[in-house]
Amino acid sequence: MKKLQMKTILKFAENNAVPLLFLVIVAFGIPLSGFSMNYLVQEIIVRLSRNSFLVLALLIPIMAGMGLNFGMVLGAMGGQIGLIFITNWNIVGLPGIGLAMIISIPLSIILGWMTGKILNKAKGREMVTSFILAFFMNGVYQLVVLYGMGTVIPISNSSLILSRGYGIRNTVNLINIRQTLDRLIPLKIAGIQVPVATFIVIVIVCVFIVWFRKTKLGQDMRAIGQDMGVAEAAGINVEKTRIIAIVLSTILAGFGMILYLQNIGTLNTYNSHEQVGMFSIAALLVGGASVNKGKISNVFLGVILFHLMFVISPMAGKNLIGQAQLGEFFRVFVSYGIISIALVLYAYRKLRAKELSGSALANAQEEK
Amino acid sequence: MNVVRKIIEKTGWPRLIIGLFLLSLFILAPFVGVKISTSLKDTVVRFGMNGILVLAMVPMIHSGCGLNFGLPLGIIAGLLGGTMAMELGATGPISFFIAILIATPFAVLFGWGYGALLNRVKGGEMMIATYVGFSSVAFMCMMWLLLPYKNPTMVWGYGGTGLRTTISVEGYYLKALSNFLKIEIGGFTFPTGMILFVAFLCFLMWLFLRTKTGTAMTAIGSNPVYAKASGIKIDRIRTISVILSTWLGAVGILIYQQSFGFMQLYMGPFYMAFPAVAAILIGGASINKASILNVVIGAFLFQGILTMTPSVMNSIIQTDMSEVIRIIVSNGMIIYALTRVVKGARK
Numbered sequence: 001m002k003k004l005q006m007k008t009i010l011k012f013a014e015n016n017a018v019p020l021l022f023l024v025i026v027a028f029g030i031p032l033s034g035f036s037m038n039y040l041v042q043e044i045i046v047r048l049s050r051n052s053f054l055v056l057a058l059l060i061p062i063m064a065g066m067g068l069n070f071g072m073v074l075g076a077m078g079g080q081i082g083l084i085f086i087t088n089w090n091i092v093g094l095p096g097i098g099l100a101m102i103i104s105i106p107l108s109i110i111l112g113w114m115t116g117k118i119l120n121k122a123k124g125r126e127m128v129t130s131f132i133l134a135f136f137m138n139g140v141y142q143l144v145v146l147y148g149m150g151t152v153i154p155i156s157n158s159s160l161i162l163s164r165g166y167g168i169r170n171t172v173n174l175i176n177i178r179q180t181l182d183r184l185i186p187l188k189i190a191g192i193q194v195p196v197a198t199f200i201v202i203v204i205v206c207v208f209i210v211w212f213r214k215t216k217l218g219q220d221m222r223a224i225g226q227d228m229g230v231a232e233a234a235g236i237n238v239e240k241t242r243i244i245a246i247v248l249s250t251i252l253a254g255f256g257m258i259l260y261l262q263n264i265g266t267l268n269t270y271n272s273h274e275q276v277g278m279f280s281i282a283a284l285l286v287g288g289a290s291v292n293k294g295k296i297s298n299v300f301l302g303v304i305l306f307h308l309m310f311v312i313s314p315m316a317g318k319n320l321i322g323q324a325q326l327g328e329f330f331r332v333f334v335s336y337g338i339i340s341i342a343l344v345l346y347a348y349r350k351l352r353a354k355e356l357s358g359s360a361l362a363n364a365q366e367e368k
Numbered sequence: 369m370n371v372v373r374k375i376i377e378k379t380g381w382p383r384l385i386i387g388l389f390l391l392s393l394f395i396l397a398p399f400v401g402v403k404i405s406t407s408l409k410d411t412v413v414r415f416g417m418n419g420i421l422v423l424a425m426v427p428m429i430h431s432g433c434g435l436n437f438g439l440p441l442g443i444i445a446g447l448l449g450g451t452m453a454m455e456l457g458a459t460g461p462i463s464f465f466i467a468i469l470i471a472t473p474f475a476v477l478f479g480w481g482y483g484a485l486l487n488r489v490k491g492g493e494m495m496i497a498t499y500v501g502f503s504s505v506a507f508m509c510m511m512w513l514l515l516p517y518k519n520p521t522m523v524w525g526y527g528g529t530g531l532r533t534t535i536s537v538e539g540y541y542l543k544a545l546s547n548f549l550k551i552e553i554g555g556f557t558f559p560t561g562m563i564l565f566v567a568f569l570c571f572l573m574w575l576f577l578r579t580k581t582g583t584a585m586t587a588i589g590s591n592p593v594y595a596k597a598s599g600i601k602i603d604r605i606r607t608i609s610v611i612l613s614t615w616l617g618a619v620g621i622l623i624y625q626q627s628f629g630f631m632q633l634y635m636g637p638f639y640m641a642f643p644a645v646a647a648i649l650i651g652g653a654s655i656n657k658a659s660i661l662n663v664v665i666g667a668f669l670f671q672g673i674l675t676m677t678p679s680v681m682n683s684i685i686q687t688d689m690s691e692v693i694r695i696i697v698s699n700g701m702i703i704y705a706l707t708r709v710v711k712g713a714r715k
Binding site: 122124135143330336343 | 490491492494498506510513530687691692695700
C-alpha cells in the first residue's frame with residue numbers, strides 16, 4: 001500500500017515537474033524579494049486579468065495537434081491595428097474596445113487563414129514555421145504601420161503620426177479606453193482592486209472553449225490531434241479543420257491583445273506584440289501544459305506562477321546579489337529555458353514512443 | 369517556354385525575386401548617385417565578416433539536423449574565447465589565434481552537449497535549436513555579469529565588475545586578418561587576409577565533405593534509413609556535425625569582430641542565427657541539402673542586399689526602409705524553405 005502511494009506521488013511529480021519547480025522558485029523568491037502579501041495578490045489579480053485571455057488563445061491549436069501557436073503574434077498585430085484606428089477616430093470607452101475588436105476580426109481571419117495555409121505546407125514543422133512567420137509578419141506590420149499609415153491609409157489624428165508626416169509614433173496613448181473594461185464593475189476587497197468585468201469576459205471565453213471541445217468541429221480537431229492519418233481516413237477534412245483552428249486562435253489572440261492593452265493603457269507600436277507570444281507560451285507551459293496537451297486550469301496556474309516569478313525576480317536578484325539586472329536576466333533566462341525544456345520533453349517522448357512501438361512490432365513479428 | 373518554367377521551378381520564386389531585386393538595385397544605383405564600386409567593396413567586406421557564420425550551417429544541414437538556429441551557442445564559445453584571450457593579456461594579431469584556441473574546447477564541449485540533446489529529439493531539431501540558442505544567450509547574460517573578469521578595458525568602469533555590453537577589440541585582434549596582405553585601391557582596403565581565411569575554411573569544409581565521415585554525414589541528411597542500413601553510426605556522425613557547426617560559429621564570430629572592431633555581449637548574439645540561415649537558403653540550399661557554393665552565393669547575395677538597400681532606397685524615397693526589407697527578405701526566405709516538401713525519407 002505504502003509502495004503504491006509512493007509510486008503515485010512520484011508519478012504526480014513527474015507529470016507536474018515544471019509547475020512544481022516553479023512553485024519552489026517562487027517559494028524561495030517571495031521572502032527574498034521582500035514584497036508584502038497584499039501587493040503580490042494585487043499584482044496577480046491584475047496580471048490574471050491582463051494575460052489570461054491571450055494564453056487561452058493558445059489552447060485550440062494545441063487541441064488540433066498543431067503545437068504551440070507562435071503565430072498568435074499575428075492576431076496581436078491585428079488587435080493593435082484595431083486600436084490604432086479607434087484612437088485615430090477618437091472613439092471612447094467600451095464602444096471603442098468593441099469597435100477595435102470588430103476591426104481586428106477580418107484582419108485576424110485573413111492572417112489566420114494565411115498562417116493555416118502555410119502551416120499545412122509544413123506539417124510536422126508547424127512550430128518553427130509559425131515562429132519564423134511571426135518574424136516575417138512583423139516586417140510586413142512595420143511596412144504597413146511605419147510607412148503605409150498616413151500615406152496610403154489615411155490617419156487624421158496628428159498626435160498619432162511621427163513628426164516626419166507619416167507612420168505611427170512609437171508609443172500610442174490609449175487614454176480613451178484605458179482600463180474602461182477593468183473599471184466597469186468596480187469591486188474592492190480588503191484594499192485590492194478586482195476587475196470584475198474583465199474576469200467575466202475571460203470566463204465567457206473559458207465556457208466557449210469547453211463548449212467548443214464538445215462540438216463536431218472540436219471533436220474533429222481532437223481526432224486530428226491524435227492522428228492526422230486516421231482522421232483523414234475517417235473523412236475529416238484535415239487541412240480545412242487545421243486552418244479553422246488557427247483562425248480561431250488568431251481571432252482570440254487579437255481580442256486578448258486588446259484586453260491586454262486596455263489594461264496597460266499605452267501601445268508600444270513596434271514592440272508590444274513581439275514579446276506577447278513568448279510570454280503567453282511560457283506561462284502556459286509553466287502551468288503544466290505541453291505541446292500536445294493543454295487545459296484551462298494550466299492557463300490560470302501558469303499565469304499565476306509565471307507572473308509571480310516575473311514580479312519578484314528583479315527585487316530578489318537585487319537583495320540576493322545586489323544587482324536588479326541579474327534578476328531581470330534571470331527571468332528572461334527562465335522564460336526561454338522553460339520553453340526549451342517543454343519542447344525537449346515533448347520531442348523526446350514522441351521519439352521514444354515511436355521507438356517503443358517500432359520494437360514492439362519487431363518483437364511481435366519475431367514471436368510469430 | 370518550358371525551359372524558362374523549369375529554371376524558375378528550380379531556383380524557386382523567392383530566390384528569383386530576391387535576385388532580381390538585387391539586380392535592379394545595382395541598375396538603379398548609378399541613376400540615384402550611389403557609387404557601385406563602393407557598394408561592391410562594402411559587400412566584399414561584409415561577405416568576409418559573415419561568410420563563416422553562413423558556412424557553419426553546412427555540417428548540420430548535411431547530417432539532417434536541419435537549419436542551425438542554435439548558432440548563438442557557437443557564438444558564445446567564440447565570445448568566451450575572445451574575452452579570455454583579452455583577459456590573459458594577449459595583444460596584437462596573435463591574440464586572434466589565441467582566441468580561436470581558447471574558444472575551441474568550449475565549442476567542442478557545447479557542441480557535444482547540444483548534439484547529444486538534438487540526438488534525443490530527432491524530428492523536432494529546429495524549434496529546439498532556436499530555444500537552445502535563446503536560453504544559452506539569456507544564461508550567458510547572467511554569466512557576463514558574474515564571471516570574474518578583471519581587464520579594465522572590458523569591465524564596467526564604475527562598478528569594477530561585470531563585462532560591458534560592447535567591448536572594443538582595438539589593440540587586441542582588430543583587423544588581425546583584414547590587414548594581412550591588404551591591398552589598397554583608391555582609399556579602400558581590400559581585406560585579402562580575411563577573404564583568404566574564409567576561402568581556406570570553405571576549402572577545408574569542401575575537403576571534409578569528401579572524406580569518409582563527410583560522406584556518411586551527407587548520407588544521413590539525404591536518407592537516414594538508408595544510412596542506418598549501411599551501418600553508419602547516425603548519432604555519432606550527427607554529434608560530430610553539431611560540434612563542427614558550433615566551432616565554425618565560434619570562429620565565425622571572431623572573424624566578424626576582428627573586422628567590425630567590437631565584441632557584442634549580452635543580447636548581442638540573440639538574433640545572429642537568422643541572417644546566416646537566410647543567407648544560405650538564398651544561396652540555394654534547402655533544409656537537408658547545402659553546398660559550399662550555396663554558402664558563397666548566399667552570403668554574397670544577402671550581404672549585397674543589406675549594403676545596397678539603405679543607400680539606394682535612401683536616395684530614392686528619402687527614408688531608410690532597409691530594416692523592414694531585411695526582415696521580410698530573410699524571414700520570407702526561411703519560411704519558403706520550411707514549406708518545401710523535402711524529398712527523401714526524412715519524416
